[in-house]
Amino acid sequence: GENVEQHPSTLSVQEGDSAVIKCTYSDSASNYFPWYKQELGKRPQLIIDIRSNVGEKKDQRIAVTLNKTAKHFSLHITETQPEDSAVYFCAASIGNTGTASKLTFGTGTRLQVTL
Amino acid sequence: GAVVSQHPSWVICKSGTSVKIECRSLDFQATTMFWYRQFPKQSLMLMATSNEGSKATYEQGVEKDKFLINHASLTLSTLTVTSAHPEDSSFYICSAPDSGRGQLETQYFGPGTRLLVL
Numbered sequence: 361g362e363n364v365e366q367h368p369s370t371l372s373v374q375e376g377d378s379a380v381i382k383c384t385y386s387d388s389a390s391n392y393f394p395w396y397k398q399e400l401g402k403r404p405q406l407i408i409d410i411r412s413n414v415g416e417k418k419d420q421r422i423a424v425t426l427n428k429t430a431k432h433f434s435l436h437i438t439e440t441q442p443e444d445s446a447v448y449f450c451a452a453s454i455g456n457t458g459t460a461s462k463l464t465f466g467t468g469t470r471l472q473v474t475l
Numbered sequence: 476g477a478v479v480s481q482h483p484s485w486v487i488c489k490s491g492t493s494v495k496i497e498c499r500s501l502d503f504q505a506t507t508m509f510w511y512r513q514f515p516k517q518s519l520m521l522m523a524t525s526n527e528g529s530k531a532t533y534e535q536g537v538e539k540d541k542f543l544i545n546h547a548s549l550t551l552s553t554l555t556v557t558s559a560h561p562e563d564s565s566f567y568i569c570s571a572p573d574s575g576r577g578q579l580e581t582q583y584f585g586p587g588t589r590l591l592v593l
Contacts, residue, residue: 392580394580394581394582396584401587401589402586402587403568403584403585403586403587404519404568404584405584406581406582406583409580409581411580449518449519453580455579455580459507459579460506460507460509460524460571460572460579460580460582461579461580462509462521462524463509463519463521463570463582464521465518465519465520466518467517467518468517468518
């Protein structure tokens with residue numbers, strides 16, 4: 361089955377700096393890669409996702425890049441703010457039209473944005 | 476849109492009792508829902524895939540007789556933890572894709588149910 365590795369496990373940055381979180385996946389058939397933000401005791405919230413037919417996607421301060429050949433994808437957060445502090449999870453799935461597909465999650469990155 | 480709710484949000488029970496957790500899609504229909512378990516400071520681990528009108532599919536290592544799943548309607552899936560023990564204490568989260576949006580990869584998560592077994 362799919363295996364997703366995520367690094368680093370913890371990341372501390374100063375407010376205004378950029379943060380980068382990296383994930384690798386094992387199954388070359390995976391074609392959907394979402395990123396979730398989870399605050400303590402809350403549900404995971406989808407912040408951005410990318411499909412294998414594109415290499416990069418950006419939404420304001422958040423961007424995701426995908427390298428299918430190397431089987432890795434990364435989350436980039438620019439101009440970090442204290443409210444970005446949370447645990448971030450990457451995930452991968454094999455998405456097919458017409459059927460729901462299960463997600464395999466990375467181990468998570470605890471991001472701390474300091475003032 | 477794409478709101479998923481769970482009930483209860485937290486529950487404390489005695490060892491040996493059973494606990495039922497409900498997962499509802501409020502503004503869309505979900506033929507499939509997923510159940511995850513999350514231990515403190517750990518990732519989400521998929522337990523099972525709940526399919527409306529048919530049997531759930533369990534992940535390797537998850538006891539189907541202990542974690543009973545019923546998906547009786549297009550908006551409701553239930554997870555029953557039978558004969559709960561302290562090691563079952565965890566955060567249980569469900570998710571569902573919104574088939575109406577045509578992109579079944581995107582999953583929307585419920586707020587989670589925190590279970591504490593004494």
